[in-house]
Amino acid sequence: MAKNVKISRGVDINLVGKAEEKLGAIDSTTVALKPTDFHGVIPKLEVKEGDEVKAGTPLFHDKANENTKFVSPVSGEVAEVVRGAKRRILEVRLLADKETKFENFDVSGVNSADKAGIIEILQRGGQWPLIKKRPFDVMADANEDPKAIFISAFDSSPLAPNYNFILKDRATDLQTGIDALAKLTKGAVNIVTRGDKGVFSGLNNCTIHSIAGPHPAGNVGVQIHHIEPLNKGEIVWTINVQDLAAIGSFLNTGKIQNSRVLAMTGAEVKAPQYYSVVLGSSVESLSKGNINDNARFISGNVLTGDKIEAAGYLGYYHHQVTAIREDHEAEFFGWVAPGFDKFSLSKTFFSWAMPNKKYNLGTGIHGEERAFVMTGQYEKVFPFDIYPVQLLKSIIINDIEQMENLGIYEVAPEDFALCEFGCTSKINSQEIVRNGLDLIIKELS
Amino acid sequence: MEFIKNIVESVKPNFDKGGKLEKYWPVFDGLETFLFVPGHATSKGAHIRDGIDLKRTMVTVILALVPCLLFGMYNVGYQHFLAIGESAEFIDMVIYGAIRVLPLVIVSYGVGLGIEFLFCIKNGHSIQEGFLVSGMLIPLIMPVEVPLWMVAAATAFAVVFGKEVFGGTGMNILNPALTARAFLFFAYPTKMSGNSVWISTDGMQTVDGYTGATALGNAVEQGVAGIPPYLDAIIGIIPGSVGETSVIACLIGAVILIASGIGSWRIMLSMLIGGYVMGYLFNMWGANSYMEIPAHHQLMLGGFFFGMVFMATDPVSAAQTNTGKWVYGFFCGLLGIMIRVFNPAYPEGIMMAILFMNVMAPLIDHYVVQGNISKRLKRAQAIA
Numbered sequence: 065m066a067k068n069v070k071i072s073r074g075v076d077i078n079l080v081g082k083a084e085e086k087l088g089a090i091d092s093t094t095v096a097l098k099p100t101d102f103h104g105v106i107p108k109l110e111v112k113e114g115d116e117v118k119a120g121t122p123l124f125h126d127k128a129n130e131n132t133k134f135v136s137p138v139s140g141e142v143a144e145v146v147r148g149a150k151r152r153i154l155e156v157r158l159l160a161d162k163e164t165k166f167e168n169f170d171v172s173g174v175n176s177a178d179k180a181g182i183i184e185i186l187q188r189g190g191q192w193p194l195i196k197k198r199p200f201d202v203m204a205d206a207n208e209d210p211k212a213i214f215i216s217a218f219d220s221s222p223l224a225p226n227y228n229f230i231l232k233d234r235a236t237d238l239q240t241g242i243d244a245l246a247k248l249t250k251g252a253v254n255i256v257t258r259g260d261k262g263v264f265s266g267l268n269n270c271t272i273h274s275i276a277g278p279h280p281a282g283n284v285g286v287q288i289h290h291i292e293p294l295n296k297g298e299i300v301w302t303i304n305v306q307d308l309a310a311i312g313s314f315l316n317t318g319k320i321q322n323s324r325v326l327a328m329t330g331a332e333v334k335a336p337q338y339y340s341v342v343l344g345s346s347v348e349s350l351s352k353g354n355i356n357d358n359a360r361f362i363s364g365n366v367l368t369g370d371k372i373e374a375a376g377y378l379g380y381y382h383h384q385v386t387a388i389r390e391d392h393e394a395e396f397f398g399w400v401a402p403g404f405d406k407f408s409l410s411k412t413f414f415s416w417a418m419p420n421k422k423y424n425l426g427t428g429i430h431g432e433e434r435a436f437v438m439t440g441q442y443e444k445v446f447p448f449d450i451y452p453v454q455l456l457k458s459i460i461i462n463d464i465e466q467m468e469n470l471g472i473y474e475v476a477p478e479d480f481a482l483c484e485f486g487c488t489s490k491i492n493s494q495e496i497v498r499n500g501l502d503l504i505i506k507e508l509s
Numbered sequence: 510m511e512f513i514k515n516i517v518e519s520v521k522p523n524f525d526k527g528g529k530l531e532k533y534w535p536v537f538d539g540l541e542t543f544l545f546v547p548g549h550a551t552s553k554g555a556h557i558r559d560g561i562d563l564k565r566t567m568v569t570v571i572l573a574l575v576p577c578l579l580f581g582m583y584n585v586g587y588q589h590f591l592a593i594g595e596s597a598e599f600i601d602m603v604i605y606g607a608i609r610v611l612p613l614v615i616v617s618y619g620v621g622l623g624i625e626f627l628f629c630i631k632n633g634h635s636i637q638e639g640f641l642v643s644g645m646l647i648p649l650i651m652p653v654e655v656p657l658w659m660v661a662a663a664t665a666f667a668v669v670f671g672k673e674v675f676g677g678t679g680m681n682i683l684n685p686a687l688t689a690r691a692f693l694f695f696a697y698p699t700k701m702s703g704n705s706v707w708i709s710t711d712g713m714q715t716v717d718g719y720t721g722a723t724a725l726g727n728a729v730e731q732g733v734a735g736i737p738p739y740l741d742a743i744i745g746i747i748p749g750s751v752g753e754t755s756v757i758a759c760l761i762g763a764v765i766l767i768a769s770g771i772g773s774w775r776i777m778l779s780m781l782i783g784g785y786v787m788g789y790l791f792n793m794w795g796a797n798s799y800m801e802i803p804a805h806h807q808l809m810l811g812g813f814f815f816g817m818v819f820m821a822t823d824p825v826s827a828a829q830t831n832t833g834k835w836v837y838g839f840f841c842g843l844l845g846i847m848i849r850v851f852n853p854a855y856p857e858g859i860m861m862a863i864l865f866m867n868v869m870a871p872l873i874d875h876y877v878v879q880g881n882i883s884k885r886l887k888r889a890q891a892i893a
Contacts, residue, residue: 079557293888295888295889295892298892360550366555366557367556368555369556371556386556388557390550391548391550392548394545394547395545395546395548396513396544396545397544398545398546399546399562399568406560407560408559408560408561409561410559410561410566410769410770410771411768412560412561412565412769413560413561425557427556427557428548428551429551430559430560431546431558431562431563431564431565432542432547432549432562434562434563434637435637435676435678436679437563437639437678437679437825438566438771438824439773439824439830440773440834443831449881451830451881453829454830454874454878469882469886470882471881481554484554484555484558485557485558485559486561487558487559488559488566489679490562494553494554494555495554
């Protein structure tokens with residue numbers, strides 16, 4: 065049954081540099097697939113440096129399940145396998161051909177396939193890693209039985225891409241994707257929109273909910289919590305809505321969809337707009353001519369994204385890049401200045417008098433880490449029936465039973481991003497939550 | 510600005526690891542971060558951060574305390590000239606008050622920060638800002654005639670046993686400023702009560718009929734007849750601790766704290782309700798003349814408003830959950846008035862009540878959180 069949810073706790077951070085709804089394309093001569101994007105996966109290489117691959121050729125698989133393939137987004141040559149400490153594989157770099165040659169997958173049986181058949185096709189085509197699960201916010205486990213599938217049809221984070229724009233011509237792919245996912249669960253495929261359904265209005269075989277309110281309304285964890293909350297032992301699978309269309313395209317054509325439309329945003333971007341780029345494109349290809357020098361390049365949004373160095377590559381799950389100013393300047397008596405240019409959830413800066421102002425925020429922390437002092441701050445931006453500070457404290461002391469009691473299975477690090485943003489004591493709560501989830505995965509396995 | 514920065518940068522190597530003053534790094538770090546909000550950039554988690562930090566939070570509270578401090582200075586002067594029967598200009602009263610009050614502030618900050626620095630040097634921690642507010646609260650809840658050495662002793666006790674033994678800022682169970690006050694109240698009862706400590710007379714002859722008793726002292730003996738008029742109590746031109754007398758000054762502070770989102774309106778409102786309910790119940794009972802003081806008048810006396818706005822709302826020692834804050838505040842108010850009326854020897858009922866509720870706050874939170882946990886368990890069972 066479709067639900068209309070309204071949340072009031074949260075905040076929209078208005079930043080400078082929203083992407084104009086205009087689509088361009090950027091080619092990248094080198095691309096990379098980063099095993100580190102797939103949390104908890106231990107990669108086993110299937111290629112070596114110098115091998116020729118096509119778009120769709122497996123580069124590595126998951127040590128825990130060799131059917132889970134991670135495939136090359138482009139055709140070309142395996143240029144380099146970059147390793148870090150303890151020979152951990154960080155990147156598999158590829159030199160792309162001018163013309164992409166695709167592997168052809170047999171997808172003819174998809175309409176009649178059952179759950180196992182769909183999983184087999186998705187794994188073989190390297191599409192399985194696009195599906196994630198809650199709890200834990202990691203890649204879905206094909207052996208588990210999810211009670212439902214949830215897909216957030218919009219992103220509410222700062223400067224987020226508009227999926228109604230990105231997917232406006234993709235209704236067929238979305239429908240194919242939904243039909244396939246519907247076979248994976250006994251429950252429903254739930255799509256949660258912001259109310260303006262757009263391209264999602266004509267979709268069948270799914271339940272369309274709506275949620276209103278400020279960020280983090282677009283976080284799928286918030287949506288699950290308000291529509292069909294997770295209990296201990298239950299599992300929900302989730303997928304980004306553009307990735308859903310990619311799965312649909314794969315099942316329709318038998319070729320992987322190796323590109324994504326992403327929003328290039330932020331105050332340091334010269335002309336913020338949408339670009340179609342290949343998965344794992346190099347930062348260099350994206351920033352050249354588009355982004356001011358010395359800016360911080362973030363794959364993802366400013367709250368949850370990854371900082372990527374100039375020689376790095378885009379993250380696998382990201383549909384947005386953001387470039388913001390790097391702050392290194394100490395502020396003289398900054399803690400008494402009126403602060404018209406600072407955004408704060410508290411009203412201790414005079415910027416509260418300008419609610420519609422768009423901010424050009426840099427990477428400054430504006431303070432130092434302290435013990436928990438202020439209370440009630442996190443609750444204002446945390447739309448769960450969960451006590452966030454108490455949960456964080458239970459994680460800090462590694463008390464798994466208390467973490468379970470306090471609802472850790474319902475949250476992902478991204479749900480704490482606003483708490484982290486607004487924290488007076490500058491506590492890195494996303495990292496704490498990730499550690500807590502990892503501890504439970506380790507203890508349960 | 511550049512000039513100051515250059516000086517700071519030039520002495521910095523001495524305090525870094527391996528420098529000859531390495532041990533005193535916390536002191537240097539404290540001063541440096543006091544002058545400059547450090548230009549650290551985010552390295553993990555959210556890339557942008559709120560402009561607020563603990564220093565800004567504490568400064569906002571101090572700003573909210575300024576009306577109480579200024580009025581306190583004026584009132585000390587006003588009471589002084591009233592007691593010796595001289596007429597004086599407004600400015601004379603303020604100057605006289607400032608001369609009496611500022612030493613209290615200086616001693617409180619000097620001793621408190623000194624001890625904090627020592628602990629930080631010993632532990633190698635950077636200095637946390639908690640005492641910035643406590644150091645201002647302590648002089649404001651002292652009788653003006655309290656000897657400075659007592660202020661020093663009380664501050665030392667509060668910082669060491671109220672805070673540092675628990676692990677410093679953010680870890681304490683009791684409100685440090687009230688701990689200082691309670692220490693003096695129980696250690697030196699003769700100096701902290703009676704009629705002579707509230708008014709600064711400099712040993713001069715007081716006018717006939719002048720007692721120097723506080724409103725609550727009079728109320729015990731004479732009930733409604735003994736207390737100052739409603740308006741005087743609200744404005745605050747009555748004897749009492751330095752900064753607590755003016756309801757208006759406290760309300761200005763409350764507005765600043767609530768508007769900036771620093772102080773909890775839930776605690777303030779529920780404490781007001783709790784105090785009023787208790788006062789009203791006593792009115793109905795009316796067993797003695799003290800109980801007959803109208804509830805709304807009762808709340809204007811003593812440290813009720815000051816405690817409500819600045820003491821009960823201390824986020825570290827108060828309840829931490831929003832539901833818990835309602836319960837905590839309500840009982841602060843209720844017990845405060847109850848102690849005050851039942852045991853006239855303890856006119857500082859508000860202090861006792863808040864300290865008692867500080868101890869109870871973790872228990873309140875425990876039950877609130879437990880309620881959330883059992884709700885989640887029930888939801889799981891309903892499905893299973």
